[in-house]
Amino acid sequence: xxxxxxxxxxxxxxxxxxxxxxxxxxxxxESDLSPPPRPDMGDFxxxxxxxxxxxxxxxxxxxxxxxxxRMDGAAHGCTRIEVAGPGFINFHLEPGWLHQAxxxxxxxxxxxxxxxxxxxxxxxxxxxxxxxxxxxxxGNARGGPYGxxxxxxxxxxxxxxxxxxxxxxxxxxxxxxxxxxxLQARYRELLGAPFSFPENGYxxxxxxxxxxxxxxxxxxxxLALPEDDEGAYAFFRLVEQDIVAEARRVMSLxxxxxxxxxxxxxxxxxxxxDQEVQRLLATGAAYTxxxxxxxxxxxxxxxxxxxxxxxxxxxxxxASDAAYALLKYRNFDLAxxxxxxxxxxxxxxxxAAIEAGGVDLSKVEVVVHQTVRLLRDGKPVRLSKRRGExxxxxEVVEEVGRDAARFFFLMRSIDSHLDFDLDLAKRQSxxxxxxxxxxxxxxxxxxxxxxxxxxxAFAGEPDLRLLNTPAERALMRVIxxxxxxxxxxxxxxxxxxxxxxxxxxxxAFHQFYASCRVLDHDAMAxxxxxxxxxxxxxxxxxxxxxxxxxxxxxxx
RNA sequence: GCGCCUGUAGCUCAGCGGAUCAGAGCAUCGGACUUCGGAUCCGAGGGUCGGGGGUUCGAAUCCCUCCGGGCGCGCCA
Numbered sequence: 001x002x003x004x005x006x007x008x009x010x011x012x013x014x015x016x017x018x019x020x021x022x023x024x025x026x027x028x029x030e031s032d033l034s035p036p037p038r039p040d041m042g043d044f045x046x047x048x049x050x051x052x053x054x055x056x057x058x059x060x061x062x063x064x065x066x067x068x069x070r071m072d073g074a075a076h077g078c079t080r081i082e083v084a085g086p087g088f089i090n091f092h093l094e095p096g097w098l099h100q101a102x103x104x105x106x107x108x109x110x111x112x113x114x115x116x117x118x119x120x121x122x123x124x125x126x127x128x129x130x131x132x133x134x135x136x137x138x139g140n141a142r143g144g145p146y147g148x149x150x151x152x153x154x155x156x157x158x159x160x161x162x163x164x165x166x167x168x169x170x171x172x173x174x175x176x177x178x179x180x181x182x183l184q185a186r187y188r189e190l191l192g193a194p195f196s197f198p199e200n201g202y203x204x205x206x207x208x209x210x211x212x213x214x215x216x217x218x219x220x221x222x223l224a225l226p227e228d229d230e231g232a233y234a235f236f237r238l239v240e241q242d243i244v245a246e247a248r249r250v251m252s253l254x255x256x257x258x259x260x261x262x263x264x265x266x267x268x269x270x271x272x273x274d275q276e277v278q279r280l281l282a283t284g285a286a287y288t289x290x291x292x293x294x295x296x297x298x299x300x301x302x303x304x305x306x307x308x309x310x311x312x313x314x315x316x317x318x319a320s321d322a323a324y325a326l327l328k329y330r331n332f333d334l335a336x337x338x339x340x341x342x343x344x345x346x347x348x349x350x351x352a353a354i355e356a357g358g359v360d361l362s363k364v365e366v367v368v369h370q371t372v373r374l375l376r377d378g379k380p381v382r383l384s385k386r387r388g389e390x391x392x393x394x395e396v397v398e399e400v401g402r403d404a405a406r407f408f409f410l411m412r413s414i415d416s417h418l419d420f421d422l423d424l425a426k427r428q429s430x431x432x433x434x435x436x437x438x439x440x441x442x443x444x445x446x447x448x449x450x451x452x453x454x455x456x457a458f459a460g461e462p463d464l465r466l467l468n469t470p471a472e473r474a475l476m477r478v479i480x481x482x483x484x485x486x487x488x489x490x491x492x493x494x495x496x497x498x499x500x501x502x503x504x505x506x507x508a509f510h511q512f513y514a515s516c517r518v519l520d521h522d523a524m525a526x527x528x529x530x531x532x533x534x535x536x537x538x539x540x541x542x543x544x545x546x547x548x549x550x551x552x553x554x555x556x
Numbered sequence: 557g558c559g560c561c562u563g564u565a566g567c568u569c570a571g572c573g574g575a576u577c578a579g580a581g582c583a584u585c586g587g588a589c590u591u592c593g594g595a596u597c598c599g600a601g602g603g604u605c606g607g608g609g610g611u612u613c614g615a616a617u618c619c620c621u622c623c624g625g626g627c628g629c630g631c632c633a
Contacts, residue, residue, distance in 0.1 A: 034576085049613095050574090050575065053613095055583095085577060086576090086613085086614080088575080090576090126609080150624095168633060173633065174632045174633075175633055176633090235598050245588090287575085289629095303558095311631065319631075341560085342627070342633085344629095345560080345629050346633080347560090368559055370626080371561090411569075412570090413570075415560085416562070416569075416570095417627090419568075431582075432582095433581065438595090439593085442595090443596080444593070449592095454592085497570090500570070511596095511598095513592085513593095513596075514588090514598080518589090518592055518593050
């Protein structure tokens with residue numbers, strides 16, 4: 001790859017300068033190789049001299065000059081290397097490097113830019129994992145496209161990715177129990193039995209709907225269940241399958257398929273939670289106090305120790321999370337947790353619990369996405385499962401479309417708060433940027449169809465050297481940069497950058513299209529070359545859309 | 557009160573391991589050869605990057621502080 005060649009060139013020049021005594025031997029700082037702001041300034045620009053000027057005790061420009069003098073540019077495909085501005089080293093490359101990128105893209109098709117540096121590293125990626133006590137709403141959903149696409153990116157670079165949804169259905173989950181109590185109350189209410197609706201219970205209509213279904217299916221046989229936590233949990237379990245099935249349906253509607261839906265209850269069924277608690281006690285990572293079992297998370301970066309097992313003997317979620325984490329690390333090299341903002345405060349104790357369990361924290365990554373605010377009529381809508389104020393993810397997906405909905409979520413940086421204006425999303429659906437990208441793809445497909453219809457027959461290899469106008473070069477440049485950009489975005493765990501890359505590619509193509517005629521019977525060689533460029537562009541657009549989980553329409 | 561995120565053009569947001577980063581889309585206004593899709597392209601206006609201080613030759617970017625917004629701080633998850 002071109003970047004590696006230039007980096008090597010810089011390094012050898014630096015080594016030579018050090019041998020010549022021009023520069024004191026010092027640590028080579030991380031330098032950046034990026035496109036200069038204007039094409040006429042060259043193809044790549046290095047800030048190496050700027051970055052290390054202070055450490056080297058030299059004026060940046062002088063340092064840059066010294067480095068350039070020690071480069072054999074011609075041997076590395078450079079037509080010119082010059083120092084610019086305060087000390088940038090600008091590389092002008094032979095145009096062939098761009099043509100090579102196009103050829104690479106054509107040769108690799110949908111796999112262009114992909115790699116194997118992941119070396120099969122097994123990544124456990126968990127995302128969404130909403131409490132199974134109601135429909136998935138738009139606030140829970142943000143982790144969906146993020147995790148899904150991040151997984152696709154990692155997979156493209158050779159990681160073995162396992163996508164998982166963790167279902168919090170353990171017998172001691174107070175949310176599940178509260179939901180169960182609400183359901184039980186509605187059930188008894190429908191049957192005219194005495195009931196008491198729990199304080200802060202789930203008020204949504206869907207709870208009554210579930211109760212109605214239970215009555216229709218089983219009659220009054222569940223009246224026998226006790227009105228306590230165990231009875232409530234039993235009620236929860238009566239409808240859990242339906243809730244999870246619905247979650248699965250909605251995620252699928254959103255284009256997300258998990259490799260596994262893991263149930264917390266199974267950890268208990270297997271005795272894994274008790275085993276883990278015993279193990280933590282045995283290793284001294286946990287201790288007993290006031291009748292409860294505490295995990296020494298305070299020694300692992302948390303503010304204080306946390307309760308692992310309540311004084312009444314019921315384990316907390318940390319216990320099952322610790323047990324689950326241990327399970328994960330038996331089969332995976334890296335675990336990425338994608339959590340909602342309401343779990344931000346939980347991160348230190350999660351990491352602490354994992355570390356206390358004996359797992360190296362370098363194998364843990366936690367991404368906390370920021371909130372989604374739903375706007376209706378320009379005003380924020382409070383989302384609360386408990387109060388029954390819910391806009392279902394499925395409603396949104398059906399209204400604005402899967403592609404637009406995914407793109408909308410994906411566009412924003414995961415650290416940014418996201419305003420999802422329902423009315424705007426609906427009204428704007430025609431001008432959503434996703435259509436801009438998809439239109440570029442459809443347009444190219446149209447060109448290809450036209451070429452067939454009009455009998456353009458291209459024989460042999462295209463002569464890519466014919467591609468040299470500014471618009472062509474700009475388009476090739478975007479294609480050439482993709483492998484590096486994909487890696488940078490993946491390393492930064494920043495799927496939102498893909499949306500920018502795709503838009504940039506579409507823009508470069510549309511600009512090219514406006515100034516370059518592709519099909520011309522009077523210039524067959526050029527037509528051939530441009531068809532190759534356009535085909536490469538379509539390949540990359542399709543590949544980018546695929547990684548983002550979006551469709552690549554041939555017609556719109 | 558403490559912690560995390562955030563404040564960039566009228567709106568929604570990129571850029572945030574410093575310089576060649578003042579950007580995009582939308583909105584507004586004005587244009588586009590009658591052959592490949594106008595869901596496109598070209599152009600214009602518009603911001604002292606929340607305020608203030610500091611580090612630096614150089615800060616939207618790093619540090620401190622203040623102000624505004626969001627979310628967390630349970631033997632809930």
